[in-house]
Amino acid sequence: MDKSDITLERMRSFVRVAQRGSLSAVAREFSLGQSTVTRHLRELEEAVGVPLLSRTTRRITLTDEGSRYYADCVQILRLVEQAGDEARGTRGAPAGQIRISCSAAIGVLHISRLLFAFQDRYPDIGIDLSLTDERIDLVREGVDIALRLGPLTDSSMKLRPLGMSRRLLVAAPAYLAARGRPKAPRDLIGHEGIRMSNIAGSETLVLEGPRGARHEVPFGGRFRIDHGLAAREALAAGRGIAPAHHWLIDDLLADGRLEAILPDHAPPAVPVSLLIVPERSGIARVRLLVDFLAVEILSVPGIGRRKA
Template identity: 80%
Template sequence: MDKSDITLERLRSFVRVAERGSLSAVARELGVGQSTITRHLRELETALGVPLLNRTTRRVSMTDEGARYYANCLQILRLVEQAGDEARATRGAPAGTIRISCTAAIGVLHVTRLIFAFQDRHPDIGIDLSLTDERVDLVREGVDVALRLGPLTDSSMKLRNLGHSRRLLVAAPDYLAAHGRPAAPQDLSGHEGIRMTNVAGSDTLVLQGPDGARHTVPFGGRFRVDHGLAAREALAAGRGIGSAHRWLVDDLLSAGRLEVILPDYVPLSVPLNMLIVPQRTGIARVRLLVDFLAERIRAIPGIEQTR
């Protein structure tokens, strides 16, 4: 084996192909041609003398040898990055790129401004922000940190609870003037509802009353959407009643464009969590961002600390 053929560049190409299962996707991610990634893999396998990947027309998967080598490569690349962080720390300027995935609406309305403030404090740190409501595979997509609303099932990530997002029932004054104001939860069944297609069970509302009891009521409507910002527009346009996160509509409530209805009956709050890829927790710039967001996010309207 010619050790000079085992370079960090080739290790990184192998690790990302192993995680993403696609040479073309990794080539786009790294900004190189697919032929370059193919060459990196071929040269690495030649140097090692064992096949690392199984390639078919549809997918790429690791061989048994590749899976063992992948685990070791992760350790090597993490140590290299940490060593670089420690060297840069001597001049007091963390640098590099952090990849963040964030639930779309809260990302647009609030998290982007927090990231701007973070970069003003740390000008040598780049941010690659992906806004999506899908539950992406963080390792596969090369994400360092994710902000997610709702229950989580991925126990392989390090989790940091940021609190709960309070929700309200809201509607525009024009809608209420035209259709009447509900006086009790059961009145909602006769109203137009703005519903989310990517939220399970959106055809019913579960409300918690003043005595702590829960009330489940049917919730219909002609407009359904899969993005919070579109739901916000529909509510402001007077298209119906909706359950909305406080941070989504706080400015509209302050401006009088929306009103809270049935204030004594509130939709259940939703957990807000930060997920960190375990292999990235030792990176100085990632730790800085995690601590910064955990401190600043509590100032977002409607985010309440978990008791």
């Protein structure tokens, strides 16, 4: 078998098996028999001349050679797709699939409805939304763009700043009635804090006060959680005090289930950004979604433009 046997079909099977770790899942996705997917992998390995995947009864993993080859295959397949999209784009409305990764809580509460509106505007564009708070490898996971909260350090991706997410300190009225309402930052010491276990430094609460004053208060508590929606439920249940993004609890504030504490002091606002895989940024449908989110994200409660 020579290099001409390295086909796009075999590459696609290899890439998806590497991403999903399951022959049967890829066979279902491509509407192929599992034996066909297995044959694609075998023929590709024979053509390349090295083993690309390590298979056991429990899982499928990439070999060292396979990891390097995988990254190249992803780039090749994306370039092929981009070329086809650009050619089709000259003939009609944008079409195709976009895969977006998004921080989980804001994705459930707000970004999903923005994506519905985007698809209503562009009905031929499909959306694959992955909700995770983990900082995943976008290229390896086959993601086009990722919406993230907080500082970002991945210099290999294109960065599109979207705005700043305002936060405030809140608790349920029942909790405040039982434990007392803090009047100053130092009064928070000894209160039950609802802390995010996946955020470094959550044992210290940083507040910005009037005239630029900064306060750092020890922040303890018996309940730690790694998901914003669970923190929301804990707040509503009166389990303690927490700093929360406005978009996370705006409805609970409106109906009185939560109250703002120390309104003159607030946790620092958090950047909201899009990470874009450089090779995908030139695709028309990806550009459309990036531009759409850059405008519509400002409709999410508590998210405003960055100050110059």
